[in-house]
Amino acid sequence: MQIQLNGEPFEAQEGVTISSLLSSIDVGAKRYAIEVNEMIIPRSTHDSHALSEGDNVEVVVAIGGG
Secondary structure, three states: OEEEEOOEEEEOOOOOEHHHHHHHHOOOOOOEEEEEOOEEOOHHHOOOOEOOOOOEEEEEEOOOOO
């Protein structure tokens, strides 16, 4: 299925969860937020939140600094 990932077209497995998607793209960061269709998805639901055709997914990684 086709989704948008950080503004770019991305081919994902049908019914992929947020956790599976993050594993496949190797986010690696401990501090990140996931937004699906302009709604923040709580980390506690990443294992169960299945994505659908056409979803717009944004992965926002927190960067520390001073």
